[in-house]
Each structure stands twice: as structure tokens, then as C-alpha cells.
Amino acid sequence: MNQFADVWFHNQGWEPHTFQRKAWSAISKGHSGLLNAPTGFGKTFAIWFGVLAHYYEDKAYQKQKKRHRQTKLHAIWITPLRALSKEIYKATTKVSDDLDLDYTVELRTGDTTVAQRQKQRKKPPQALITTPESVHLLLASKEAVAFFSALEFIVVDEWHELLGSKRGVLVELALSRLKAINPRLKIWGISATIGNLGEAQEILLGKEHNGVMVKAALKKQIAIETVLPDSLEKFPWAGHLGIRLLDKVIALVRQYNSTLIFTNTRSQAEIWYQQIIMHYPEFAGILAIHHGSLSDEVRFWVEDALHEGRLKAVVCTSSLDLGVDFRPVDCVIQIGSPKGVARFLQRAGRSGHRPHETSYIYYVPTNSLEIIEGDSLKYAVKEQIIEQRIPYVRSFDVLIQYLMTLAVGDGFAANQIFEEVRGTHCFASVTRQEFDDCMAMLIHGGKTLHAYDDFHRLVLQDGIYRVESRKLAMRHRLSIGAIVSDAMMKVKFMSGKYLGSIEESFISKLNTGDVFWFSGRQLELLHVRNMEVVVRPTSKSKGVVPSWMGGRFSISPDLGVAIRHSFQAIQQTKRVSPEIEFLRPLFEEQARRSALPKTDELLVEYISTKYGYHLFVYPFDGKLVHEGMAQVLAYRLGKIKPATFSIASNEYGFELLSATDYPVDDNFIKDLLSPNHLHQDITSGINVQEMARRRFRDIAGIAGLVFQGFPGKGMKTKHLQANAGLFFSVFEDYDPTNLLLREAYDEVFDFQLEEGRMQLAFERIADHAIVLAFPKNLTPFSFPIFSESFREKYSNEDWQSRLELLKLQLEGKVE
Incomplete structure (x- = not known):
């Protein structure tokens, strides 16, 4: 029983779900745990009423509370987005108001004023809703241990979003310190369904935890429909179709009271907003745009207007993916491939955002071949294929920042903190020598920077490491965080x-x-x-x-599996989806000109045109993996016969184009695509050093080697790159085992080149039969890849008309 929840739910005319009662029961018994439930079923209240009941009813806490002469912080609720923080604040404050409780809730984010922060430090509320960065800022303040001494709860919202990023590492480190300050601490995570839910729980709660998993036995109904064009382009190219479906998109928008139109990039959002207003001026005033680069004022206005039902539609990006509760939205439109199943489900959940309501989502392909992903997404949802979130490990830049954070605050004892950080998933494998190397970089600049006073940051006093310089302390507080991007201009x-x-x-x-x-x-x-x-x-x-640089990402491995499954269906003649049926003429044209790959087959095309010799390969593993594979193949071909290659790729395959003819046959292709010596060929064939140099800029910023600038006066990108590049060169020449240098290379292999996925792709291909075709001209599969390189050769005004002419020639409509 939870008397607060029972009264409040009764007053709302609601009946609690079973999973909510399970969560309240687990919290009342002092458990930590992870809550997994669909969007719109009341996950917030499943945790919040457990927190409230503890505050008022737990006898041990009541005794402790009486000993305090003033209010102490009872709970922290961590969210990844400020917009989500605002929603949680509204929901939790409403509960206190409705039940007339003296349990106060306050926000502490980047928008909180200095005066409010100082007041919160002196007289904290019972609960703070905040971000990972703000928790670290609190740890970087004096008497942080006393401030957190009575903390009973930490709730990490949307844990799956934080998990696969360095912000997740910030959460892990904060939890390691707060658990040490207060061993009674109860930790709860809230997560959408991901492929590694058990691992997510272990990372949050720690190894050998006794936490519980509360899963809602509720199935969200999702209606998925692909918006098909009136006619099929047999020779499609990227972006060719999207805006051409504008009229059909607007027809859908008119059907519903309010709609979210999701795009993958901020650029795409600006284009779609522009096109709608240009072609449908009557939408002025009832259509808005929302993405992460807009001012808070604009975004807050859009969120409030959506909440109040004043907007017909909003064109948005992932800035509206998470947990923000817009009750009026009853339709979602996804422009282009969502790149991942989990992202698609998250966006679908924005509509029908109430228990037992159906979520309606329409998928709008941006080229003809992308239509097949409508079938793939339906299959993935039906089979519950969900991506894993891969956690960061050994992120030494974040560890160095964290050690500096503790030193700026109350200071720390090295032995104690080493044991605490070893308890996290990220740093479980860190040796004492590696920890001491991180300390050395902060104490005297390590092996190479000891001659510079700016890198003598820590001072040892009575066994405690502290920062004495007020200038260094202020700079550090301004630099806390793990979000990096190009320098932003207002x-x-x-x-x-x-x-x-x-x-x-x-x-x-x-x-x-x-x-x-x-x-x-x-x-x-x-x-x-x-x-x-x-x-x-x-x-x-x-x-x-x-x-924006952040807009470039590839399809997930799981969506790749679903796409390969859809391509198996192209051989069938009965019981196929509307998407496959619609694409049948394109597949027939592909079979006529070249071949259609079956299950466990890899299609390779070798085509000679006036542009040169084209080698097309179709692994269906995503654009970023294909770029790496293409560079490996270019290196291997160059060893057989020296040549210059241009490379193009899309989500389905890649092209190598050169003026050199190769003796291509089945054995030649098998050798070319062998998984043997892959790491060596990646290192030799790709300029990994240059990629690591660029990656190092972000690492140097997080670790505090490079100061990013004061608010409103950020350093120019070229200066940041030059400063970071200088450190990179010094470490390469004089300290090749430097932990930050090694981290830069590791991140290039793991995240940019996605070496693991590339290795799996090469190994999978090794078990496939090669279908080698020699078409006389470009095919429906190869044309969209060819168009990617064609776009770069010609000016913006020219390439579309040239490409259209080439397409007409391929179709035999012009000479």
C-alpha cells in the first residue's frame, strides 16, 4: 500500500498499474532497481510516490531527519535533457500541491540562475531535478560531502539514453562518490526497452548488486504505415523523394489534431519547415520548428504551445524524442530512415501518449530504395529486435576531469577514490599504474608537460589532494561536462x-x-x-x-539485420508487404540488368562506364561501416595494382571507382573480402593518425588540457584544434603510451571506424556465396550509390539536371 499514491490516483480517477505497485513495494523495502515500461504509462509516478512514502513514513529516516536542524537534500532526479527536467518538475510539483505536502522540488540545470544555485546550496529543497553535469558541479563545490550527507535517493531517468555516451560515465562516477558518502543510498533507473537491459542495470547499480528489475507487462500498440509515392523511380537517389511527398505528408497532418514531424538532422528540419510554409502559407502560426540549436526561449514556447494544443504540427529532431509529455499529439511522421529500431519506437511513443492508446507513426522514405525500410521496421517491431547500448570503458579524459572536480570541491584521498572508481563498469579494468598516470597529469603534467605551471594543478595537503588556484578552479567549473561539438556561434x-x-x-x-x-x-x-x-x-x-556535424550517423546493426531480412522477401511472390509489392518493378529491373541476392549471398557488381571501372558491393551494414570497408578494399586493390580510387557509399552498399581495370572473378573477390589481417589493413589503408588527431581535440577538452573559453567568448575551432594538435604531436613523439593518446586511437577504431562491426561484416561475408555480376550499365541498386559521388563532382545547380539526364538514358527514354 502507498497511501499518498492511493489518494492522488483516486482523485485523478485513475487505477494504478501493477508495475507501479511493484515499484512502490520494492522502494518501501529499501531496494534499488531498474524500471522498464512503455512511454505514457506513468513511469515517473511509479518511482515518485515511492520516494514520497519513504520521506514521510520510513522510521529510520524520520529519526535522522529530527537530528538535522535544517532541511537536507532527500532525492536527486537526473535527466539527460532540460526539457525533460521541466516536465518532471511540473509533474512532481503538482503532486505536492494537490496533496498539500511540504515536500519541495526545485530545478537545477544550465538555466538556473547563480542566485538560485547559492540559495539551493544554503537551504536545499527536499528534491532536486537536475542533469549529470550539474551533479558534478555540486561535487565541485566546497562542503559537497555535507550537502549530500542525508541523500536517500538518486533516480536516473532515460538511463538508456545516457548509457552509450560519456555522460553515462559522468553518472557512473557521481554514483560511486555518492554511494561512498551515503551507504544507505537507493538508486533507481528508468529505461526504455534496450537489447542489454540486464547489463544496463548492472552498470547503474554496480556489480553483484541486489537490485530489482520492475518490468511492465504492457504492450504498446503501434500502427506503422509507409507513405508511398504515386509512381516508382527505378533509378532513385538519396533525398530525391522526400520533399516530393510533401502533399501526402500535409494530407496526414490535416487528418490529426496535432503531429510531430521527425527528421534526423537539424538541416533537414529547417528544409521541411521552409518547404511547408512556402507551399502551404496557411500553416504560418500553427506550424513550429524545434531542434537543439534554437534558443531556450523558442524551444520552451514550442513545448508550451504543443502542451496547450495551439499548434497543428512541429517539425523537430531528437530534441523531442525523450519523455516530454505532449498529451495532444496523436500522430508522428518520420522523414527518412530512423537509422535505428529503438529510435523509431521512441518517436512512435510520442503519439498516443496515454495508457492503451495506439501510437500512429508514418514512415516517409527519401528515395525509392529506402521504401524497403518500412517493411524492415515492421518486422523489427514485430520480432522485438531492439538495439543494445554499448557503454564506454576506460574513458580516461572523463576520469581526469572527475579527479579535478573532487579536488576543486572538498579534495580527495587518492587510495579511497581509486577503490571507488574501480567499482564502476567504465573503470573496472584500470590498474593502479594507470590511475597514478592520471594523477601525474594533474599533479605535474605527466612525463611531458611538467615544465608548464598551468599543468601543476593538484596540491597534496595532509593526505588530501586539492586545487589551490582560484583561477584553475573557476576554469574547471566552466568546463565540466562531456558534451563536445564544433565551436558554436550565437x-x-x-x-x-x-x-x-x-x-x-x-x-x-x-x-x-x-x-x-x-x-x-x-x-x-x-x-x-x-x-x-x-x-x-x-x-x-x-x-x-x-x-551541423552531429547529423551524420549510420543505421544500427539491428536495423541492418531487419533490412537484410526484408531483402530475402524480394524473392517471394505471395504474402509480401505493401512495401515489397510496390518495389517489385525495381527488383525486376535489378534482376534483369544484374542479379538479386538471396539469403546468405553477397551481390558484387563490376561495371565499366565512361567514368571508369566501378566495383559495387552490397553488405547492407550502414554507411559508416561501408566507408571503412571501402577504404580497406582500396588499400588491398592498391597492393595488387597501384591505382587512385574515389569512394561512395550509402546504407546498403559502397562503390570503388578507378581508371584501372582489375581481373575480377569469384576468387579475386573472395580474397579481397577476406577477414584475415583486417586490423593491420585498416591501420595501413586508412589515415587513422589524422582521425585520432581530430578525435583528440574532444578528449583534450574534456580532460582540461585545452581550455574551451568563457561563456559567450568561446575559443575559435581552429585555435582549439591547433592547441590540441600540439599536445597530440608532443605525446606521439615523447609519450607514446600516454593514456589520452591511446584513448583517441581506441575511440577511432571503436566508434568512427566501428572496427567491431566491420570485423563482423567481413566474417559474415566470408560465409556468404558471392554473386558476381558484370552489368553493361548502372543498375537500380548501384545508381543511388553512384549519385552520391556524382553530387560531389558537379555544382549544386548542375548535378540534379545531369543526374536526371543520366537516369533517362538508363531507362532508354533519351539517347
Whole structure:
């Protein structure tokens, strides 16, 4: 029984779910755990009422509370997004208001003012809703141990989102310290379904934990429909179809009260918003745009307007993926491949955001071949194929930052902290020597930087390591966090009104008077001053859309499995999905010109055209894996006969184009695609050093080797890169075993080249039969890959018309 929940649920006219009662019972018995339930079924209340009951009813806590002369912090609720923090704050505060409780809840995020933070330090509320970075900021303040001394609960919301990132490592480290401060601490995670839910629980709670797993036995009904074009393009290219389906998308938007239109990138969101307003001006005022680079003011307005039902539709990115509760939204539209099954399900859950309501999601392909992913997504959802979230391990940059955080706060004893961090999943394998190397970098700069005073950061006093320099302490507090990106420039009107931020690399390509689309507006660049871009609205018709570096990601391995399954169905003639049926003419054309791969077959095409000799391979493993595979093959071909290659790839395959003809046969291809000596060939054939140098910039920033700049006065990207590059070169030459240097190379292999996935792809291919075809010209499968390289050869105005002409020639419609 939970008297607070029973009263409140009764007043709402609701009946608690079984999983909510299970969670309340587990919390009342003092357990930690992980809660897994579908979106919209009340996960927040499943934990929150357990926390409230403990505060008012736990006898041991009541005794402790009486000993304190003032309010002590009872619970921390960690969320990955500020927008989600706001929603949790609204929901939990409403409970206290409705039940007239003296349990106060406050927000502490990047938006919290300095005055509010100081007040929270002196007189904390019962609960703080915050982010991983803000928890570390609290650890970096004096008397942090006393501040957290009575803490009973930590709740980590959307744990699956944090798990596969360095922000997840920040959470692991914070928990290791807070558990040591308060051994009674109860930890609860809230997670969507992921492929490694058990591992996620162990990482959160620690090895050999006694935590419970509370899983809701509730199935969310999801209706998935692919938006098909009126006619099929047998020779598609990327992006060719998306906007052509605009009328069909608007017809769907009109059907529902409110709709979220999800795109994968901020650039795509700006384009779709622009196109809708241009072709359907009646949507002005009832259509909005939402993505992470817009100002807080714009995003908060959109969220509130959605909540109140004042908007018909919002074009958005992953900024609205997570937990934010928009009750009016009853339809979701996904533009282009979602790249992952879990992301697709998360977005689908934004509609029908109430128990037992159906979630409606429409998938809009951006080229003809992408239509097949509609079938793949349905199969993955039906078979419950969900991605794992791969946790970071041995992230020494985050460890060095954390040690500095503790030193800036109350200070720390090295032996004690070594044992604490060894208890985390990320640093379980760290040796004492490696820990001491991290300490050495903070005490005297390690092997190579001891001559520079700026790297003499820690001082030992009475067995405790501290930071004495106020300047270093202030710099560190400004740098806490593990989110890295290109230097961001503020976009402002002449009046000073702030619109959002754009990456410096994009702005550096523009001249005064150039026009670009941002925040759903057409803006003319007036001038750039420091890190500010001053603009004014314009009616000039031609404008470019900003691109952000973060928008580039590949399909997940699990979606790759589902896509390969869909391609098995193209051989069938009965009981096929609408997507496969619609694509049948394209597959028939592919079979006529080349071949269709069956299960356990790999299609390879070798085509000679006026552009050169094209080798096309179709592993269906995602664009990033294909880029790495293509570079390995280029290296292997170059060893057989020296040649210059241009490489192109998409989610389904890749192309190697050269002027050199090779003696291609089955044995030649088998040898070329062998998994043997793969690591050696990756290292030799790809400029791993240059990739590691670029990766090192982020690592150096997190570890505090490179100061990123003060708020509003960030350092220019080229300066950051130059400074980080200098450290990289010094470590390469004089300290090749440096932990941060090794980490840069490890991250390149693991995350950029995805060596593990590449190895699996080569091994899988080794067991496949090779279907080698020699078409006389480009095929429906090869044309979209070829178009990727074609796009880069010609100017923006030229390539589409040239590509259209080539397509007509392939179809035999023109000479």
C-alpha cells in the first residue's frame, strides 16, 4: 500500500498499474532497481510516490531527519535533457500541491540562475531535478560531502539514453562518490526497452548488486504505415523523394489534431519547415520548428504551445524524442530512415501518449530504395529486435576531469577514490599504474608537460589532494561536462534578440549579405563579431540551410539485420508487404540488368562506364561501416595494382571507382573480402593518425588540457584544434603510451571506424556465396550509390539536371 499514491490516483480517477505497485513495494523495502515500461504509462509516478512514502513514513529516516536542524537534500532526479527536467518538475510539483505536502522540488540545470544555485546550496529543497553535469558541479563545490550527507535517493531517468555516451560515465562516477558518502543510498533507473537491459542495470547499480528489475507487462500498440509515392523511380537517389511527398505528408497532418514531424538532422528540419510554409502559407502560426540549436526561449514556447494544443504540427529532431509529455499529439511522421529500431519506437511513443492508446507513426522514405525500410521496421517491431547500448570503458579524459572536480570541491584521498572508481563498469579494468598516470597529469603534467605551471594543478595537503588556484578552479567549473561539438556561434538580430546557435565551420563559409535559413526564418548575414552572428530578416529567395556535424550517423546493426531480412522477401511472390509489392518493378529491373541476392549471398557488381571501372558491393551494414570497408578494399586493390580510387557509399552498399581495370572473378573477390589481417589493413589503408588527431581535440577538452573559453567568448575551432594538435604531436613523439593518446586511437577504431562491426561484416561475408555480376550499365541498386559521388563532382545547380539526364538514358527514354 502507498497511501499518498492511493489518494492522488483516486482523485485523478485513475487505477494504478501493477508495475507501479511493484515499484512502490520494492522502494518501501529499501531496494534499488531498474524500471522498464512503455512511454505514457506513468513511469515517473511509479518511482515518485515511492520516494514520497519513504520521506514521510520510513522510521529510520524520520529519526535522522529530527537530528538535522535544517532541511537536507532527500532525492536527486537526473535527466539527460532540460526539457525533460521541466516536465518532471511540473509533474512532481503538482503532486505536492494537490496533496498539500511540504515536500519541495526545485530545478537545477544550465538555466538556473547563480542566485538560485547559492540559495539551493544554503537551504536545499527536499528534491532536486537536475542533469549529470550539474551533479558534478555540486561535487565541485566546497562542503559537497555535507550537502549530500542525508541523500536517500538518486533516480536516473532515460538511463538508456545516457548509457552509450560519456555522460553515462559522468553518472557512473557521481554514483560511486555518492554511494561512498551515503551507504544507505537507493538508486533507481528508468529505461526504455534496450537489447542489454540486464547489463544496463548492472552498470547503474554496480556489480553483484541486489537490485530489482520492475518490468511492465504492457504492450504498446503501434500502427506503422509507409507513405508511398504515386509512381516508382527505378533509378532513385538519396533525398530525391522526400520533399516530393510533401502533399501526402500535409494530407496526414490535416487528418490529426496535432503531429510531430521527425527528421534526423537539424538541416533537414529547417528544409521541411521552409518547404511547408512556402507551399502551404496557411500553416504560418500553427506550424513550429524545434531542434537543439534554437534558443531556450523558442524551444520552451514550442513545448508550451504543443502542451496547450495551439499548434497543428512541429517539425523537430531528437530534441523531442525523450519523455516530454505532449498529451495532444496523436500522430508522428518520420522523414527518412530512423537509422535505428529503438529510435523509431521512441518517436512512435510520442503519439498516443496515454495508457492503451495506439501510437500512429508514418514512415516517409527519401528515395525509392529506402521504401524497403518500412517493411524492415515492421518486422523489427514485430520480432522485438531492439538495439543494445554499448557503454564506454576506460574513458580516461572523463576520469581526469572527475579527479579535478573532487579536488576543486572538498579534495580527495587518492587510495579511497581509486577503490571507488574501480567499482564502476567504465573503470573496472584500470590498474593502479594507470590511475597514478592520471594523477601525474594533474599533479605535474605527466612525463611531458611538467615544465608548464598551468599543468601543476593538484596540491597534496595532509593526505588530501586539492586545487589551490582560484583561477584553475573557476576554469574547471566552466568546463565540466562531456558534451563536445564544433565551436558554436550565437545568432542574433540587430536588436540583440537571440535566435539560437550555429557551428562556426558553417558560418566561416558565408560572406556578408549571404542568406541562410535558420529557426524557420530567412536571414541575411550582416556581420560576425567575436562569436556572434548578427543577422536581419530578408525576403531574398535563395538561401542555404545550415549543416551541423552531429547529423551524420549510420543505421544500427539491428536495423541492418531487419533490412537484410526484408531483402530475402524480394524473392517471394505471395504474402509480401505493401512495401515489397510496390518495389517489385525495381527488383525486376535489378534482376534483369544484374542479379538479386538471396539469403546468405553477397551481390558484387563490376561495371565499366565512361567514368571508369566501378566495383559495387552490397553488405547492407550502414554507411559508416561501408566507408571503412571501402577504404580497406582500396588499400588491398592498391597492393595488387597501384591505382587512385574515389569512394561512395550509402546504407546498403559502397562503390570503388578507378581508371584501372582489375581481373575480377569469384576468387579475386573472395580474397579481397577476406577477414584475415583486417586490423593491420585498416591501420595501413586508412589515415587513422589524422582521425585520432581530430578525435583528440574532444578528449583534450574534456580532460582540461585545452581550455574551451568563457561563456559567450568561446575559443575559435581552429585555435582549439591547433592547441590540441600540439599536445597530440608532443605525446606521439615523447609519450607514446600516454593514456589520452591511446584513448583517441581506441575511440577511432571503436566508434568512427566501428572496427567491431566491420570485423563482423567481413566474417559474415566470408560465409556468404558471392554473386558476381558484370552489368553493361548502372543498375537500380548501384545508381543511388553512384549519385552520391556524382553530387560531389558537379555544382549544386548542375548535378540534379545531369543526374536526371543520366537516369533517362538508363531507362532508354533519351539517347
